[in-house]
């Protein structure tokens with residue numbers, strides 16, 4: 214039935230003010246207003262249509278992405294959108310594109326690491342998109358091990374230029390988004406060589422393509438690396454390969470002469486390398502920035518999957534009909550609730566940890582500008598660890614939501630396969646999740662080794678303040694220092710536990726703030742308790758074996774979880790409505806707002822290209838000869 218809200222009875226059950234929760238989710242009334250306005254603008258504009266992606270060939274898909282990016286830019290300019298509105302527009306357009314790397318990495322890298330002179334030269338061009346940049350760090354042979362990169366940048370003191378070169382096949386840049394077909398410039402990471410001496414990896418601004426006809430400049434070989442996981446999905450992005458052959462033609466020389474990102478070090482005209490007194494780790498600064506944005510994004514992807522699975526679970530009925538009455542909604546099965554509601558709680562938990570991390574990043578940035586580097590290690594550990602935790606949980610959560618939707622979850626029209634395919638590389642890019650957890654473990658072990666050390670007067674603060682209260686850490690000190698590599702699998706688990714502690718404690722801190730709206734705070738308390746108790750339940754073996762809880766505690770926690778699920782149940786639909794997602798953004802028949810799933814699924818099936826003809830192409834060549842036992846005469 215068109216126009217009927219099949220989920221109205223569910224919405225009527227809710228016990229809290231959904232509009233107030235929408236504002237909590239968005240972050241503020243202003244943020245809600247921007248998000249609501251822009252999401253509707255995108256949804257109502259046929260130029261941003263996205264329901265045909267899985268049926269397009271790679272070339273059609275990519276051309277369509279170029280069109281959308283140009284159209285989005287025109288919309289931004291015509292409507293004079295603010296930066297905040299433009300970022301929301303990109304979010305709701307919901308298609309990975311070269312522009313993400315331009316705005317998300319190229320510009321932040323220049324802002325974060327470039328000198329004032331470099332910023333003045335490049336930023337105005339980049340802001341107007343008169344140049345398009347990418348972030349070319351990873352190579353065919355090395356991604357995680359940044360110090361292992363092989364590309365060289367040799368300073369030629371005769372000409373005052375850097376000669377950028379790829380000495381081996383494995384030094385080819387490999388993966389950078391936007392590089393394959395679009396970027397005119399790159400921040401390329403290379404080993405700096407001055408006067409025959411090496412000075413580690415630095416970023417260089419290099420021009421790749423002509424601004425006149427887009428052809429690669431002399432010495433540059435560049436292209437796309439090929440199809441990636443899933444149909445549509447991340448294939449809208451031109452991840453690229455790039456080789457430099459002693460790049461030094463006249464055109465690029467003009468750029469190369471001011472190309473090295475010299476905030477952390479300087480090369481003088483006489484060919485002397487000077488390390489400035491800021492920490493070398495600032496070369497990695499752009500990664501810290503992007504990891505923080507990835508954490509903020511995790512709650513969006515997870516909430517989207519949870520919204521689809523929750524609405525569909527309320528629509529779907531299986532078994533349990535009494536006296537010819539309706540069957541049971543699958544959302545009423547306790548097993549469904551125990552899989553779904555912790556994910557709903559995680560979506561909210563990740564929303565708040567994303568907000569907090571944004572604050573932490575702003576704080577460390579301010580300190581860096583004032584030459585205070587003291588909180589950089591903690592910011593690195595938090596961004597790396599939380600990026601790892603939230604992306605792993607989100608990728609797993611999206612897949613769980615697909616299973617929660619049964620067979621229909623496997624259809625592209627459920628939106629879940631594409632969401633998973635687009636999202637899952639977040640576990641790898643911006644740092645493989647295990648490699649990042651090892652960084653957290655390193656930070657934790659360094660802290661442990663300083664605990665009680667007579668030489669260190671530093672007391673752990675911030676997210677590691679609790680460590681002073683954990684007495685047995687003192688005894689761990691010696692063993693861990695001796696055997697980091699040997700114990701790394703356990704240390705990674707400790708790093709996850711540390712990050713979970715941050716997520717839980719920031720959720721609790723959020724609840725200590727004033728939260729307006731009838732019943733809103735109570736709902737968030739229920740979700741926070743589910744998040745924490747679910748973790749305790751999942752890891753009860755560890756808690757029991759370390760004597761942190763007794764079996765009685767474990768049983769109580771389990772009882773409490775069941776009771777919390779019952780409290781969420783009447784509010785489940787309203788809690789996902791609070792994300793305020795349009796049907797366009799959700800891109801899912803199973804998750805549509807009105808719950809009118811079956812007619813929409815039926816209608817969508819007939820739109821598949823295979824159904825354009827009743828008898829398929831190929832019938833005469835392959836099916837008929839089979840049926841007629843004429844396979845020997847068929848043209849195979």
Ligand SMILES: CCCCCCCCCCCCCCCCCCC/C=C/C(=O)SCCNC(=O)CCNC(=O)[C@H](O)C(C)(C)COP(=O)(O)OP(=O)(O)OC[C@H]1O[C@@H](n2cnc3c(N)ncnc32)[C@H](O)[C@@H]1OP(=O)(O)O
Pocket residue numbers: 289295296299300303312313314316317318348350351356357358359360390494495497498500501503506589590593641642643644645648652655659
């Ligand atoms: C107006 C219009 C507006 C329009 C608006 C449109 C808006 C559109 C916006 C879109 C936004 C989209 C956002 C972007 C989308 C994301 C797309 C992603 C694309 C993917 C990109 C990439 O993947 S880029 C490549 C990323 N690569 C990695 O992450 C590599 C991982 N490896 C490493 O980070 C490092 O090599 C290492 C840390 C693993 C090892 O480093 P190293 O070899 O030096 O070893 P150590 O372990 O010895 O470390 C030394 C020392 O340094 C410390 N440290 C390490 N890293 C950092 C760091 N990042 N910061 C600070 N400190 C660091 C480490 O702890 C050690 O310290 P000690 O004190 O010595 O212990």
Ligand SMILES: Cc1cc2nc3c(=O)[nH]c(=O)nc-3n(C[C@H](O)[C@H](O)[C@H](O)COP(=O)(O)OP(=O)(O)OC[C@H]3O[C@@H](n4cnc5c(N)ncnc54)[C@H](O)[C@@H]3O)c2cc1C
Pocket residue numbers: 314348349350351354355356357358387388389390447452638641642643644645646647648651
């Ligand atoms: C979709 C996508 C987009 C990307 N975009 C960009 C981009 O725009 N710019 C860019 O520069 N790069 C980009 N990348 C590259 C990305 O940053 C790297 O792939 C990532 O950092 C992982 O590095 P790797 O591929 O070398 O993995 P590897 O390090 O080879 O990892 C392979 C395995 O080894 C393990 N491993 C590695 N080192 C250790 C260790 N020390 N201890 C224990 N285990 C270890 C890992 O856990 C993993 O299981 C992109 C990648 C993808 C998938």
